[in-house]
Amino acid sequence: MDFQLSEDQRDLATGVRDFCEGRFDRDRMRNLVDKARVPGMVDKALWAELAETGFFSLRVPEADGGVGLGTAEAALVYEEAGRVLLPGPLVATHLAASLDGDLGAGAASGELIVGLVDGEATPLLVEHLDVLDVLLVLDADGLRRVDPAAVSGTAIANPVDPFTPLHHVEALPAGEPVGDAETAARFRREGAVLTAAIQLGIAGKLTELATQYAKEREQFGRIIGSFQAVKHLCADMLVRTEIARAAVYAAAVTLDDPVVGDAAVAVPTAKLMADDAATRNAKDATQVHGGMGFTWEVDVHLYLKRAWVHATQFGGAEENEEALALTL
Amino acid sequence: MDLRYTEAEERFRGELRAWLAEALPKLPPKPDRNDWPGRRAYDTAWQRMLFDAGYAGIHWPVEAGGKGATPTEHLIFLEETERAGAPYVGANFVGLLHAGPTVNAAGNEEQRRKYLPGILSGDDVWCQGFSEPGAGSDLASLRTRAVRDGDEYVINGAKIWTSHAEVADYCEMLVRTDPDAPKHKGITWLIVPMDTPGITIRPLETIMGTSEFAEVFFDDVRVPVANRVGEENDGWRVTMVTLSFERGTAFVSEVVACQRLLRELAELAKKVTRKNATAWDDVALRRELGHLTAEFEALWALTKWNVSEAARSGMPGVGGSVFKLRFSETKQKIYDLAHRLLDRAALCVEDVAGLPSGELMDERLSSFSYTIAAGTSQIQRNIVGERILGLPKER
Numbered sequence: 001m002d003f004q005l006s007e008d009q010r011d012l013a014t015g016v017r018d019f020c021e022g023r024f025d026r027d028r029m030r031n032l033v034d035k036a037r038v039p040g041m042v043d044k045a046l047w048a049e050l051a052e053t054g055f056f057s058l059r060v061p062e063a064d065g066g067v068g069l070g071t072a073e074a075a076l077v078y079e080e081a082g083r084v085l086l087p088g089p090l091v092a093t094h095l096a097a098s099l100d101g102d103l104g105a106g107a108a109s110g111e112l113i114v115g116l117v118d119g120e121a122t123p124l125l126v127e128h129l130d131v132l133d134v135l136l137v138l139d140a141d142g143l144r145r146v147d148p149a150a151v152s153g154t155a156i157a158n159p160v161d162p163f164t165p166l167h168h169v170e171a172l173p174a175g176e177p178v179g180d181a182e183t184a185a186r187f188r189r190e191g192a193v194l195t196a197a198i199q200l201g202i203a204g205k206l207t208e209l210a211t212q213y214a215k216e217r218e219q220f221g222r223i224i225g226s227f228q229a230v231k232h233l234c235a236d237m238l239v240r241t242e243i244a245r246a247a248v249y250a251a252a253v254t255l256d257d258p259v260v261g262d263a264a265v266a267v268p269t270a271k272l273m274a275d276d277a278a279t280r281n282a283k284d285a286t287q288v289h290g291g292m293g294f295t296w297e298v299d300v301h302l303y304l305k306r307a308w309v310h311a312t313q314f315g316g317a318e319e320n321e322e323a324l325a326l327t328l
Numbered sequence: 329m330d331l332r333y334t335e336a337e338e339r340f341r342g343e344l345r346a347w348l349a350e351a352l353p354k355l356p357p358k359p360d361r362n363d364w365p366g367r368r369a370y371d372t373a374w375q376r377m378l379f380d381a382g383y384a385g386i387h388w389p390v391e392a393g394g395k396g397a398t399p400t401e402h403l404i405f406l407e408e409t410e411r412a413g414a415p416y417v418g419a420n421f422v423g424l425l426h427a428g429p430t431v432n433a434a435g436n437e438e439q440r441r442k443y444l445p446g447i448l449s450g451d452d453v454w455c456q457g458f459s460e461p462g463a464g465s466d467l468a469s470l471r472t473r474a475v476r477d478g479d480e481y482v483i484n485g486a487k488i489w490t491s492h493a494e495v496a497d498y499c500e501m502l503v504r505t506d507p508d509a510p511k512h513k514g515i516t517w518l519i520v521p522m523d524t525p526g527i528t529i530r531p532l533e534t535i536m537g538t539s540e541f542a543e544v545f546f547d548d549v550r551v552p553v554a555n556r557v558g559e560e561n562d563g564w565r566v567t568m569v570t571l572s573f574e575r576g577t578a579f580v581s582e583v584v585a586c587q588r589l590l591r592e593l594a595e596l597a598k599k600v601t602r603k604n605a606t607a608w609d610d611v612a613l614r615r616e617l618g619h620l621t622a623e624f625e626a627l628w629a630l631t632k633w634n635v636s637e638a639a640r641s642g643m644p645g646v647g648g649s650v651f652k653l654r655f656s657e658t659k660q661k662i663y664d665l666a667h668r669l670l671d672r673a674a675l676c677v678e679d680v681a682g683l684p685s686g687e688l689m690d691e692r693l694s695s696f697s698y699t700i701a702a703g704t705s706q707i708q709r710n711i712v713g714e715r716i717l718g719l720p721k722e723r
Contacts (some may be wrong), residue, residue, distance in 0.1 A: 001400050002330045003629075003636040009329065072329050084385065226720040228706070231713035235653075238712055242650050243626045249630035253331050260331035265402045266629075269622040321618030322611075328594035328621060 017019035040131025051110020082201025092116035143179030161305035196274035203277035268320035371418035375450030406580035455496035476501035576634030656698035
């Protein structure tokens with residue numbers, strides 16, 4: 001047993017962090033949300049760069065033109081995506097790259113932007129619809145593809161996360177089957193782990209933002225981070241992040257090597273702990289920032305809102321807690 | 329990242345399992361909780377069985393008489409002994425996990441030869457004299473004095489929270505040898521035989537009504553200077569050396585035990601009735617059980633993370649405080665849930681109406697100590713904030 005990053009994994013994480021911070025730095029992120037909002041909030045030039053870097057083909061076998069890595073590596077990559085708030089249906093397109101034919105190939109290469117919606121959710125809210133080339137619908141029976149142009153929905157004028165535009169859809173077209181129930185179940189497991197990895201990145205970044213502010217801000221003639229009331233908020237954020245990290249990495253490793261654990265426990269655990277870390281860290285980071293935390297110009301609210309979006313994807317707390325209780 | 333055990337680790341696990349299956353039925357019956365001599369006899373008998381089988385001090389270095397097991401092997405040892413229902417380290421705790429490793433690392437050759445074998449064989453039981461009535465979280469402010477008189481130190485003062493004091497052979501002790509030096513610089517680490525004249529033990533009664541630990545008074549207690557470990561006034565550093573032996577395995581047994589407890593509570597919830605339904609039919613309670621399942625699955629993953637980090641670096645990670653904080657607070661939540669499940673049966677610290685309220689409520693009360701003992705949660709948060717996040721100390 002060696003449950004620590006290998007040298008290759010460390011290099012991968014560092015490389016992806018450099019890429020993310022270089023190609024989607026704070027200026028570009030704020031520009032997208034404050035000045036130049038694009039349809040569906042997916043910057044197509046950036047999407048092509050993500051594809052080139054291997055965001056979508058990461059787990060496609062090398063023989064099929066992919067990178068040939070595992071879920072553990074994908075988790076490290078998606079954690080970095082969470083840290084910088086990379087927008088768009090990253091997880092859906094990554095999952096679609098595992099499908100056969102033109103759909104899989106198009107998703108892997110970045111030519112197709114693929115969205116995904118849980119067909120059983122109510123209300124039915126489709127993310128990024130305006131920019132999608134393919135919409136996948138996930139339900140208990142399997143996976144089907146739907147032409148986004150054939151989806152009629154009402155655009156939500158005020159989505160809580162400015163990076164995640166939504167359409168309210170009454171009913172989805174039947175579409176064409178692209179995966180059976182087993183594929184759908186695999187999508188749910190892998191989607192939950194990769195989304196949890198994004199939440200882990202968000203939780204870690206929020207810990208850093210709050211700690212940084214607590215080290216700079218002075219009141220009563222002291223650095224506010226010296227006050228235990230503030231210090232303990234920051235400590236709790238770090239604890240949540242590290243618990244989530246262990247849970248997310250363990251779930252990812254379990255999907256790659258099923259004999260080391262029980263995916264039915266590891267996956268909901270990862271999603272639950274990471275959702276908890278991201279959403280609660282967002283609340284505490286807002287608190288540590290005081291009045292500034294309530295302003296649009298400080299980034300904390302953007303992390304908060306994105307964390308809320310991810311917390312509804314691939315299983316929320318109710319579903320995961322119920323599923324875990326049934327494993328007892 | 330690899331969660332697979334190596335062939336050698338699996339072999340170690342298999343041999344240990346086979347031995348446990350054969351050895352555990354030979355254990356004497358468990359003594360009564362308040363029977364301290366009985367508890368000592370039981371715990372040390374177990375230690376002797378481990379010793380005879382070659383499992384004593386498994387994590388100790390070979391030169392100290394241990395097995396030099398890797399952190400991962402130590403994890404497997406603790407996991408398997410707990411799963412098999414083996415006794416907890418009990419009365420051997422201070423000797424095996426604290427005093428012994430300290431004597432080995434900071435003591436001289438004579439001290440190693442004199443004290444280590446008795447700890448490994450279960451012949452000697454140690455207790456700890458660190459905390460004082462006036463020195464708890466601020467341990468370095470301790471005031472028990474030791475004054476040099478020829479070849480002896482003369483000790484006067486009081487120690488508190490000393491477990492197994494009544495049945496211990498030795499006490500590892502921190503004393504003030506230089507009252508004028510800055511508080512961390514005037515402390516010395518001493519070995520005090522518990523049969524030395526001048527020692528008075530007053531058992532303290534806990535909120536469970538039991539006596540888990542004692543207050544120990546020292547009136548002109550004389551010990552040879554040869555009982556000093558490390559240099560005079562260097563005791564704080566000696567104590568810190570001990571902390572560096574922690575390899576992420578401190579809570580392995582307890583995490584395994586908590587996972588079992590959650591399964592038992594789920595079974596209980598299915599039996600307990602509330603009007604026309606069982607407690608298990610209560611979605612809120614079921615979700616809470618599910619949430620706690622996730623917490624302990626995550627803590628188990630974090631255990632493996634910390635152990636692997638220690639195995640790589642040979643040093644303890646910074647994760648100890650992180651782990652202790654989350655573990656202790658989450659374990660308390662299990663008993664919050666058990667209390668809710670018992671409803672009015674929770675008013676009985678004994679079994680009633682076929683419900684296991686005796687043990688659950690005893691543990692429920694005991695759980696209040698988790699966030700206090702070995703560094704309160706507030707102190708742990710200071711450590712995380714200052715040593716990991718780099719926030720400034722409060723002036």
